[in-house]
Amino acid sequence: MSKFTKMSLLLGIIVAFIALVLLYLKKTEAKPLIEIPMHLSAYDKKTGNVENLSANQASKAFGVLQFFSKPNSKNMSQSILCVQDHQIVDKIDLYMPDMGHGSQPPTIEKIEMPSNIRSKASSEIQLGCFKLDNMQLFMTGDWQIRVFYQNGNLGLFDLKIIE
CATH class of the missing domain: 1.20.5 (Single alpha-helices involved in coiled-coils or other helix-helix interfaces)
Known part of the structure; x- marks a missing residue:
């Protein structure tokens, strides 16, 4: 040889x-442990009021929030958030609607779309993804991860912290 x-x-x-x-x-x-779909509302910046959109308007938005470990009130959480119209996202925050307060905003980093989300999205929808770090979900109860858009829309992801 x-x-x-x-x-x-x-x-x-x-x-x-x-x-x-x-x-x-x-x-x-x-694979994500928890996956939460987004529902879309309208947000009035002057009054702070959140209004539900018609089913037709709300169905035009796509978003998904994924946790790879169970979020809790004792540790900082991390997630991946992918939304349509990512170019006009103004801010992302954490809010407890029943209590009327939130927590410190998470650290946000733009990332490439993970393959497990790419396989769910249609080719017509342009998604952008963010890694959310240092999510301080410090109390048990209902939380919302809120995505504020420059056009006045508000993407909501509902999450219950039980421990």
């Missing part, structure tokens, strides 16, 4: 090994 043949064989084995590792990693991609 020539030196060239041996090198080609060794290179082929290395490439096959790398392909198997990549295939394994793709199959073991983390």
Whole structure:
């Protein structure tokens, strides 16, 4: 066996090994523990009032919030938030509607769309994704992750913290 043949064989084995590792990693991609859909409302900046939109208007928005570990009141939470019209997101905050207060805003970082969300989105919908870190959901009860849009719309993700 020539030196060239041996090198080609060794290179082929290395490439096959790398392909198997990549295939394994793709199959073991983390799946979300909790996934929450968005519902859309209208927000009046002057009064702070939130109004429900008609079913037709609300159905035109898509958003999903994913947690990979169970959020609780004892630890900082982290999630991935993907929404339609991400270019006009003004701010994202955490709010307890029953208590009338929120908490410190999460740290927000724009990220690439994860493959588990890309497979759910249609090609007509342009989604953008954000990683939300340091989510201080410090009390048990009902929380909302609120996405404020520059056009006056408000995306709401409802979440119950039970411990």
